[in-house]
Amino acid sequence: MADSTFYQNRECEYFPCHKSANADRFSCLFCYCPLYTLGDRCGGNFTYTETGIKDCSNCLIPHRRENYEKILEKMDGVIDLARKKSP
Template structure:
């Protein structure tokens, strides 16, 4: 898969690969744009600390899978344009 507006793989990143088990790591959403959403299509975990609920996405690979680009964009459109 080539680098494009839908996919970017940065093999020179000091954290690459940040998740194991993905053949084509899409680094385009390195920082997940869905992090601020409590309900997202990924599989985050939640921790309770000092009375606060904290979203932990360490084991979530959803935004890094190339086939999920359209789904991420769809959720962002719903967030900002509804």
């Protein structure tokens, strides 16, 4: 099942990659969360490891269809990070 806000790849060996998730509602569209680079401003359910690595293991925000618009709304912040900065 796929549309512009939802996609599944049940052939993936990791599907669903969050084992506590409901497989029928699990979207692979944002397999790698585009908000990761926003650090502590992503709005998700993250923790940091002892070595300072952001850990998203407990976050299902990008894997739910109803959060599609929420992800897109935050993309301005991601685009801004990539913008050429004035010296």
